[in-house]
Amino acid sequence: MSAVATDIARIPAGLGDAVHHGQAVFRCVLEAMARPGRLQRLPADVAGALGHPPGWSPALAATLLTLLDAETALWLSPALRDGVAPAWLRFHTGTRIVDAPGAADFAAARADEVDASIWTVLKPGSDEAPHTGATLLLQVDCLSDAAGLRLQGPGIEHEHRLDAAGLDSAFWQARIAQQADFPCGVDLLLCCDDRVAGLPRSTRVTEG
Amino acid sequence: MNAATAGYNFAYLDERTKRMIRRALLKAVAVPGCQVPFGSREMPLAYGWGTGGIQVTAAVIGAGDVLKVIDQGSDDTTNAVNIRRFFARVTGVRTTERTREATLIQTRHRIPEVPLTEQQVIVYQVPQPEPLYKLEPRRSAATRLHAWREYGVMNVKLYEDIARWGRIDSAYDHPVLVNGRYVMAPSPIPSFDNPKMHRMPALQLFGAGREKRLYAVPPYTDVKSLDFEDHPFKVEPQGHACALCGSTDTWLDEVLQDGGARMWTCSDTDFCRERREEKQP
Known part of the structure; x- marks a missing residue:
């Protein structure tokens, strides 16, 4: 009994306001997906009231808290699975945490933990049900829209740029190879501190 | 609430x-x-x-x-x-x-x-x-x-x-x-x-x-x-002007009035109001 009580006491808080902050985070993520490469910042009051495990960026924590519940399956990378995070997510969202990335609807990792193979192990959906493709969330140390990859496609008027630290050319080449499978594919959200950028499968990426 | x-x-x-x-x-x-x-x-x-x-x-x-x-x-x-x-x-x-x-x-x-x-x-x-x-x-x-x-x-x-x-x-x-x-x-x-x-x-x-x-x-x-090269998509002109703001480049509704008279007015009522206010400063 006392062990359980201690565990719950150790779990960090979640969203400061599940209803209104959840809505604000969703709008950030929706904008990020609708305008690939544009950085969206969590509102200051949302980020300020947010609880999350040590080492997690507020953007990654808030996005998972907003989108997950008992209907979703989540895969966490070894670094993110370490410590209190799984208990924290189960407590606040009730999500199922799975061991195989191929079984996940959402997969979260730090950028230094993934390589090109992540694009092929996650669920791509099917031609008849492309919406069942997975969403990959990566926590990166540095995110900029001033240089880097060249992005074109839906949501982009002319061209957007995106530079995410710690993701190598092989990783992006595997992402570019996925474009041939459209409408199947994996959608990417890059999280850095309190900012998030989206890279849906519809975006055509070329290396800058 | x-x-x-x-x-x-x-x-x-x-x-x-x-x-x-x-x-x-x-x-x-x-x-x-x-x-x-x-x-x-x-x-x-x-x-x-x-x-x-x-x-x-x-x-x-x-x-x-x-x-x-x-x-x-x-x-x-x-x-x-x-x-x-x-x-x-x-x-x-x-x-x-x-x-x-x-x-x-x-x-x-x-x-x-x-x-x-x-x-x-x-x-x-x-x-x-x-x-x-x-x-x-x-x-x-x-x-x-x-x-x-x-x-x-x-x-x-x-x-x-x-x-x-x-x-x-x-x-x-x-x-x-x-x-x-x-x-x-x-x-x-x-x-x-x-x-x-x-x-x-x-x-x-x-x-x-x-x-x-x-x-x-x-x-x-x-x-x-959707269309064909030799039959390109085009919008059929309605051939009327809005009775309230005079617009000919908006989508118009046909309104049947008492006595059977017909009137064409902007379907977008907010846009029609804007046009009328511009004309009457």
Whole structure:
């Protein structure tokens, strides 16, 4: 009994306001997906009231808290699975945490933990049900829209740029190879501190 | 919140339903024009009254939004008045009739005449999300046609229109090709509005409650009305001017008056008001 009580006491808080902050985070993520490469910042009051495990960026924590519940399956990378995070997510969202990335609807990792193979192990959906493709969330140390990859496609008027630290050319080449499978594919959200950028499968990426 | 709405969540839907719709919306944005199934809930309006649009709006709306609701371009028709009052009660957000002031616009069967901006989101109420429904009523078969990008049956329909009538016979709900991949129902907007969807700066969301499907067109996405090289898509001119503001470049409604007289007026009442105010400073 006392062990359980201690565990719950150790779990960090979640969203400061599940209803209104959840809505604000969703709008950030929706904008990020609708305008690939544009950085969206969590509102200051949302980020300020947010609880999350040590080492997690507020953007990654808030996005998972907003989108997950008992209907979703989540895969966490070894670094993110370490410590209190799984208990924290189960407590606040009730999500199922799975061991195989191929079984996940959402997969979260730090950028230094993934390589090109992540694009092929996650669920791509099917031609008849492309919406069942997975969403990959990566926590990166540095995110900029001033240089880097060249992005074109839906949501982009002319061209957007995106530079995410710690993701190598092989990783992006595997992402570019996925474009041939459209409408199947994996959608990417890059999280850095309190900012998030989206890279849906519809975006055509070329290396800058 | 007054006594009548106490006990209801913000925006009526429970948080778990909103999350389900939000996850579906994100996938819909990632695959432009593709219909995504969602668990449509029973709403306090009957199916056919915009329950799909209402659920999408409820999942998106925040306390800081300014909401505009139109039905056939007008803010004052039954459907628009009821939905606007519904959201005013269950969210407390500010509502407006002015297109330029709105951050979120729910619409039945029109796109406002004022060009929408990057700061706006438009939600369409959709009765029949499947553009192939009249040609292939089996959902499972239509889904396969979308998967294979097999739209020959639609081309035959359009060809038969031309063979029979000399023109493509769809004055409204004229099918569009989104991002070069999915044929999509634009909802029953007049063909006049179809060109406004092409590379619109605002995010466009579509909800069909009875059919339990939602879909999206991200900003600046190619939306092409289906046609043939030798029979290009064109908007048939109505050949009238608005009796109130004199406009000849907007979509007009024919209004029957007492005694049988007919009058043509702008369908977009807010735009008509703007034009009239410009003329009478």
